[in-house]
Amino acid sequence: MHKITIKDFPELDLGDKRRNERFISIINNICAQPGSSIPKQNEDWYATKATYEFYKNKQVSIELIQKAISSYGESLIGEEEEIIIAHDFSEISYDLLKSTYLCLGSGIRNN
Numbered sequence: 001m002h003k004i005t006i007k008d009f010p011e012l013d014l015g016d017k018r019r020n021e022r023f024i025s026i027i028n029n030i031c032a033q034p035g036s037s038i039p040k041q042n043e044d045w046y047a048t049k050a051t052y053e054f055y056k057n058k059q060v061s062i063e064l065i066q067k068a069i070s071s072y073g074e075s076l077i078g079e080e081e082e083i084i085i086a087h088d089f090s091e092i093s094y095d096l097l098k099s100t101y102l103c104l105g106s107g108i109r110n111n
Contacts, residue, residue, distance in 0.1 A: 004028050011071035015059050022054045023065070 004027050006012070012020050029041040029051075042048040054060060077083055 004031070008075075009068045009072055012064075012068040014064055019054065019057070019060060022050055023060075023068075026051055026054060 004024055006020060006024055009020070009024065012023065014020050014023060025047070029047075033041045038051050039048045042051060
C-alpha cells in the first residue's frame, strides 16, 4: 500500500506544518486499520492524544480538509474520461434489538 506523504497533498494548508503532518499521519493510520478505534490506530498514547487534539482544534475546518482531499483525488484521476466511485454511507444500528438472554451463553431466557 502506498504510504501517503505531504507531497500527495500540495493543497493542504491547515495553518501549521505540524497540523499538516498530523493530518497525513491520521490518514495513514486510518488506511492501515480502517474501522479501528483511534487508540488502536495509533502506536502510543502520545499519537492517540495528538489525534484527539487534532480533531478538536478549532483551526482545522472540514472545508480545508475537503479541499485537500479533493485536490488529492483529482491528482489520482488525472485525465481519465470516466471513473466509477463505490461509495456507501449506510449505517446499521442494533440499538433497538433486545437480547433474549440475560448474558451470552448463559442459556437463561428473559421472560
